[in-house]
Amino acid sequence: MFHALRVTAVERLTDDAAALTLAVPPGLRETYRYAPGQHIALRRVNEHGEEIRRTYSLCDPATPEPATLRVGVRLVEGGEFSTYALKELLEGDTVEVLPPTGRFVLPPRRGHFAAIVGGSGITPVLSIAATLLGREPGARFCLVRSDRTTASTMFLEEVADLKDRYPDRFQLVTVLSREDQRTGLASGRLDQERLTALLPALLPGEGVEGIDGWYLCGPLGLVESASAALRALDVPRARVHQEIFHAEPAPTAPPRVTLPDGAATVSATLEGRGGTWMAKEGESVLETVLRNRTDAPYACKGGVCGTCRVRLLAGEVHMDRNYALEPEELDAGYVLACQSHPVTPVVSVDFDA
Ligand code: FES
Known part of the structure; x- marks a missing residue:
């Protein structure tokens, strides 16, 4: 779940990049413990009421109870979050942040x-x-x-x-x-x-x-x-x-998968609570879940960050693209909910696995 963290520093790194430092209150330090290489998702609601999320990698050395989180943000042309982070965010502001995730990690070893x-x-x-x-x-x-x-x-x-x-x-x-x-x-x-x-x-x-x-x-x-x-x-x-x-958007639209009788149900477990819902035509598993559980984790919705990783427990899905999961994770049954479309009438996933 998101927590509001205070910005304690905004340092310019280059003309188009900055490092943001966020303070972690003592009670949340275990929640925000990270392995070197992980990232956090930041969220803001813009003036039109739309929610924008982006993931940014943590750049400081990892410690067991981090008092701060420091991320590097580069301005992306037309990128709403990076523009906000670099041009509007000030020391003392708060930002909503998900706990660290990601499997691009190297726990220290010889x-x-x-x-x-x-x-x-x-x-x-x-x-x-x-x-x-x-x-x-x-x-x-x-x-x-x-x-x-x-x-x-x-x-x-x-x-x-x-x-x-x-x-x-x-x-x-x-x-x-x-x-x-x-x-x-x-x-x-x-x-x-x-x-x-x-x-x-x-x-x-x-x-x-x-x-x-x-x-x-x-x-x-x-x-x-x-x-x-x-x-x-x-x-x-x-x-x-x-x-x-x-990753640029796919040059052609991914093939649309049609279910034999046009209907599918998606069951999901999230933070220990389960539910089953009808999927709408063309919807991803994440979209079906989000209509019913707004706390479903995601950031990029583009198959890149891996925040929406779920384990497929039953049924089959078609993944449009995957730049986040390693072959071993695919073999272990993990998929990206934001890229997965049901191809069997019943699909069951676990966000907690
Ligand atoms: S939300 Fe980033 S890969 Fe699905």
Whole structure:
């Protein structure tokens, strides 16, 4: 459930990005405990009475009882929430926040880990790397980050600080797509071909096979290129974790699934309470549930954030798209409620599983 948290700082990171810090009252610190890499959903009701939700990744190192939550917000063109967060939100305001969720996480452990991130994809990885290096002396981290220019790069100082604090255990490669080589940094785009050549060169000793976990985060194109490069380098899929930050709407409408007799019921358990409702034609499982239970969790409604994850207990659904769930979660019966449409007359899901 949402809680209203107070904004204690709004720090400019770049021309179009800021970090928001929210205070967590002592009684809620356990509720807002997060694993490095998780995100929170923020909500606001705009002047037309519409509810807008967005998820933002937590960027600070994880602690057992966080007194604050800090998220990185980049202005998205036409993005209502990011415009509000960057242009209107002030210290002292309150924002409604859901507890942290997400499975793009790395609980600290010994080993050598690597991340490939683009743009604001640095946000969860900053928390992952800082928590890991701070807590586990036997861990190493290699970060490959791409951005447009130095001026548009989020968390420059925090990343530089990791380099200073852990010179032997933190490796950083920055590639800028719109800055020339006079900066001394690599330039151009990080595509599959380039990554396939770059990654083995960066890890000369143990090679890509020596990396215990890969974390890919950023726009869809970069994550797809990085994942294809890792496949080409024979990295096992189970070692690759990914989180997409932006996915364009599907170019064509997903195929409409029609039930044989046109009717389906959706049963859902949410916060321990169950219900069964008729689905309307074309509706997603989330939409059916939301008509009856306004507390159903969701944020992006686009198959990207994973906030609406449910376990399918009975029946079958068709998922329009999925950029959030890992293959193991699909195998375990999880689906995204916002993308799922019933294809059997009876569908039963569990939001609590
Ligand atoms: S609400 Fe984000 S994936 Fe469904």
